[in-house]
Amino acid sequence: MANKRKxxxxxxxxxxxxxxxxxxxxxxxxxxxxxxxxDHPMPTPSTLMMWYMIMGVLAGLVYATTSNQKFADFLxxxxxxxxxxxxxxxxxxxxxxxxxxxxWFIYSWSIPGAASPVELRIQHPTLPQEFEKLDNPFRQxxxxxxxxCIEEGxxxxxxxxxxxxxxxxxGNGPFANSFRLRPINFQDxxxxxxxxxxxxxxxxxxxxxxxPSEATPWDSAMPSWKDDLKDDEIWKIIxxxxxxxxxxxxxxxxxx
Amino acid sequence: xxxxxxxxxxxxxxxxxVLVGLGLIVATLSIFSTQGRAFAQTSQLxxxxxxxxxxxxxxxxxAIADGKxxxxxxxxxxxxxEGRGDGPASKTMFPKxxxxxxxxxxxxxxxxxxxxxxxxxxxxxxxxxxxxxxPFWITISETERWQVIYYIKTFNEQFKKESAPKVISxxxxxxxxxSVKRGQELxxxxxxxECHGEDGRGNGPLTVALQTEWNMPYRARDLxxxxxxxxxxTIEDVYRTISxxxxxxxxxxxxxxxxxEDRWHVTHFVKSLSKDMVSDVVVKVKLIEGEQLPTxxxxxxxxxxxxxxxxxxxxxxxxxxxxxxxIDAIMVRALYNKDEIxxxxxxxxxxxxxxxxxxxxxxxxxxxxxxxxxxxxxxAMGDSSGAVNLWSWKAHWHEGFGQIVEAPEQEPGVVSExxxxxxxxxxxxxxxxxxxxxxxxxxxxxWKVLFKRTLKTxxxxxxxxxxxxxxxxxxxxxxxxxxxxxxxxxxxSSWYYISLEKPVPKTVFVYVLIAVVMGASVELWFVxxxxxxxxxxxxxx
Numbered sequence: 001m002a003n004k005r006k007x008x009x010x011x012x013x014x015x016x017x018x019x020x021x022x023x024x025x026x027x028x029x030x031x032x033x034x035x036x037x038x039d040h041p042m043p044t045p046s047t048l049m050m051w052y053m054i055m056g057v058l059a060g061l062v063y064a065t066t067s068n069q070k071f072a073d074f075l076x077x078x079x080x081x082x083x084x085x086x087x088x089x090x091x092x093x094x095x096x097x098x099x100x101x102x103x104w105f106i107y108s109w110s111i112p113g114a115a116s117p118v119e120l121r122i123q124h125p126t127l128p129q130e131f132e133k134l135d136n137p138f139r140q141x142x143x144x145x146x147x148x149c150i151e152e153g154x155x156x157x158x159x160x161x162x163x164x165x166x167x168x169x170x171g172n173g174p175f176a177n178s179f180r181l182r183p184i185n186f187q188d189x190x191x192x193x194x195x196x197x198x199x200x201x202x203x204x205x206x207x208x209x210x211x212p213s214e215a216t217p218w219d220s221a222m223p224s225w226k227d228d229l230k231d232d233e234i235w236k237i238i239x240x241x242x243x244x245x246x247x248x249x250x251x252x253x254x255x256x
Numbered sequence: 257x258x259x260x261x262x263x264x265x266x267x268x269x270x271x272x273x274v275l276v277g278l279g280l281i282v283a284t285l286s287i288f289s290t291q292g293r294a295f296a297q298t299s300q301l302x303x304x305x306x307x308x309x310x311x312x313x314x315x316x317x318x319a320i321a322d323g324k325x326x327x328x329x330x331x332x333x334x335x336x337x338e339g340r341g342d343g344p345a346s347k348t349m350f351p352k353x354x355x356x357x358x359x360x361x362x363x364x365x366x367x368x369x370x371x372x373x374x375x376x377x378x379x380x381x382x383x384x385x386x387x388x389x390x391p392f393w394i395t396i397s398e399t400e401r402w403q404v405i406y407y408i409k410t411f412n413e414q415f416k417k418e419s420a421p422k423v424i425s426x427x428x429x430x431x432x433x434x435s436v437k438r439g440q441e442l443x444x445x446x447x448x449x450e451c452h453g454e455d456g457r458g459n460g461p462l463t464v465a466l467q468t469e470w471n472m473p474y475r476a477r478d479l480x481x482x483x484x485x486x487x488x489x490t491i492e493d494v495y496r497t498i499s500x501x502x503x504x505x506x507x508x509x510x511x512x513x514x515x516x517e518d519r520w521h522v523t524h525f526v527k528s529l530s531k532d533m534v535s536d537v538v539v540k541v542k543l544i545e546g547e548q549l550p551t552x553x554x555x556x557x558x559x560x561x562x563x564x565x566x567x568x569x570x571x572x573x574x575x576x577x578x579x580x581x582x583i584d585a586i587m588v589r590a591l592y593n594k595d596e597i598x599x600x601x602x603x604x605x606x607x608x609x610x611x612x613x614x615x616x617x618x619x620x621x622x623x624x625x626x627x628x629x630x631x632x633x634x635x636a637m638g639d640s641s642g643a644v645n646l647w648s649w650k651a652h653w654h655e656g657f658g659q660i661v662e663a664p665e666q667e668p669g670v671v672s673e674x675x676x677x678x679x680x681x682x683x684x685x686x687x688x689x690x691x692x693x694x695x696x697x698x699x700x701x702x703w704k705v706l707f708k709r710t711l712k713t714x715x716x717x718x719x720x721x722x723x724x725x726x727x728x729x730x731x732x733x734x735x736x737x738x739x740x741x742x743x744x745x746x747x748x749s750s751w752y753y754i755s756l757e758k759p760v761p762k763t764v765f766v767y768v769l770i771a772v773v774m775g776a777s778v779e780l781w782f783v784x785x786x787x788x789x790x791x792x793x794x795x796x797x
Binding site: 028039045066071072074076078079080095099100101102103105106107109110111112115116118119120154155158159160161162163164166167168170173174175178179180185197208209213215218219221223224227228246 | 302304317328333334343344345347348387388389391392394395510528537538566567568569570572573574575577579584629630632633634635636639642695726727748750751752753755757758759760761767768769770772773774775776779783787790792793
């Protein structure tokens with residue numbers, strides 16, 4: 001039995017490599033779907049997959065060369081052997097399979113593939129200077145006025161921002177699917193929680209068309225609200241937006 | 257001699273490792289370069305109806321009081337402070353939010369006209385309703401969800417008077433071709449088509465009459481769009497809807513009109529009509545070698561191209577904004593030959609009624625030049641630094657403001673070519689630069705519009721010049737005349753791309769042949785060498 005296994009060392013290593021491929025390609029996306037609680041499979045990134053496969057092959061070769069005995073067994077598979085029909089069958093398969101595989105690599109490599117678009121963008125461009133000095137006039141008022149402003153802001157938010165950013169400010173409004181540059185999820189701690197009120201004021205007032213070119217203004221569906229909303233309304237929307245999302249704006253550092 | 261053999265062994269080893277390694281690199285690269293699907297399918301884009309319901313909370317006065325707080329923090333903006341569905345945000349919505357003082361509940365497991373169970377309400381609050389403004393409230397705790405349910409129930413006295421039992425059976429009939437066929441017969445016999453239309457696109461004569469002549473807010477569901485089914489699109493969900501109906505809508509309960517088995521048959525037929533949205537970022541334009549491109553929207557050759565379906569949103573970028581669009585998806589396919597390119601765009605529209613101003617229309621948008629860098633014109637009609645080329649098609653035109661007419665099915669419509677540099681600077685190209693041809697056909701609740709042009713034109717400044725293999729941005733806008741769509745009030749898409757597929761050059765097959773021959777010779781040499789000098793262990797020698 002042990003002798004038989006040794007005779008098939010080459011086949012075992014090839015099988016192991018194929019298993020590794022199947023594992024990375026089909027099993028791991030499902031496992032990561034469960035682990036990361038996503039509602040869709042998480043495919044292994046292609047470069048990662050390539051490196052894992054290279055390492056897998058090298059591991060197989062390292063294993064095959066750990067001793068002279070193993071290496072002799074490894075190559076010995078290709079020697080003629082009239083004793084075992086399975087072995088002869090596998091040998092034939094290997095002899096035919098290798099050139100076919102090489103041909104297939106060359107074919108899939110040289111057919112013209114469809115290009116995939118590259119869309120790079122900077123999510124948080126720098127706040128323009130003219131917006132840096134502004135101050136939200138309602139942040140310094142008494143508690144009662146603030147409460148009223150938040151409520152008025154929430155009503156405006158639900159009327160004008162909700163169709164894209166959603167009732168919960170989670171970027172899941174009814175129009176959200178239709179914009180490839182998806183509306184921002186304000187509940188995400190990496191979004192509005194990392195900026196000051198002024199930043200939002202700039203974004204709401206100038207919208208997508210006001211973005212610098214590194215932030216791909218041509219793809220942004222954020223409207224520019226400067227013609228339709230008054231400054232006071234925008235400041236209130238910002239207060240309502242933070243409240244709806246359940247996050248706080250970044251606090252300015254005190255300059256002594 | 258021993259040293260020699262060892263050297264050969266090492267050489268063979270090294271050679272083989274390199275070969276296998278290279279092969280694998282090529283394999284992984286090639287496999288992944290062919291999988292360019294970067295965009296999700298329906299199951300990923302749209303939410304699903306969640307059936308699981310946790311243990312109920314006791315319905316106490318405290319729970320109701322806490323529910324009021326939740327309601328007045330999150331729900332009232334749409335549903336109104338008194339639950340009348342008239343909250344301040346409801347003006348930018350269609351369908352309108354539910355009025356809790358009436359029994360308008362749609363997704364129920366109880367008889368028609370009855371109030372829903374607490375569990376039904378829990379499922380809707382948890383799942384939301386796709387195609388409407390109702391979000392999925394998984395972000396608030398289960399306790400809060402139960403509390404708000406108890407508060408919502410206080411708006412309607414009917415909840416106090418009755419606690420309706422579930423009415424639907426637990427059994428089911430398997431989906432077979434016979435069952436689907438029987439369902440189709442029942443769909444006719446029971447007059448489902450009068451509202452939902454013969455192909456289920458929500459274009460039945462009754463729907464059209466209620467909508468256009470009576471101005472009723474009812475729209476029969478477009479059964480071909482699986483993502484828009486209220487209360488889920490699994491067979492159990494569809495069966496439940498057919499059985500219990502939607503309160504206060506023309507969708508009644510078929511509990512008594514159809515036997516349990518027949519309702520399953522209809523369910524299977526409805527399921528056979530519904531399709532997922534299969535989307536992609538790049539529309540591949542297929543080469544039709546040595547053949548004429550189709551001149552009719554129904555041409556069979558269109559089946560050679562892979563269709564891509566894209567979601568659309570209302571135009572909300574600038575006033576007049578469109579908060580309540582009716583066209584939420586468009587299907588595109590394209591073909592080309594050595595001279596011309598043709599597009600077929602299809603979308604569902606429940607009527608073919610046109611007015612002088614409010615007409616069904618579509619517009620394809622390209623940049624005037626293929627972008628060399630990442631920079632593109634603004635996706636909505638371009639901007640001052642990036643002009644766009646618009647291909648417009650409009651349905652039947654007749655004079656007479658306010659007169660709505662049913663346009664003839666075979667009316668081809670009017671095509672024109674325009675340029676824009678932003679919303680406010682749109683110009684129609686002069687007659688000598690109008691190079692596109694086009695034709696629209698309306699059948700069974702669906703528009704099919706064909707556009708055709710030569711790949712290159714004389715007007716290189718105003719017209720997009722198509723090039724094989726390049727990514728060319730494309731965007732869409734659709735108008736539904738019966739929804740008062742006009743001008744800026746339209747459904748729009750983001751930028752997508754088209755790519756004219758490169759033909760596979762004949763030389764590829766020569767390369768493959770050479771590779772196979774080379775692979776085989778290397779293999780033969782290797783095996784022959786191995787068999788002549790079989791690996792021997794030193795101990796044996």
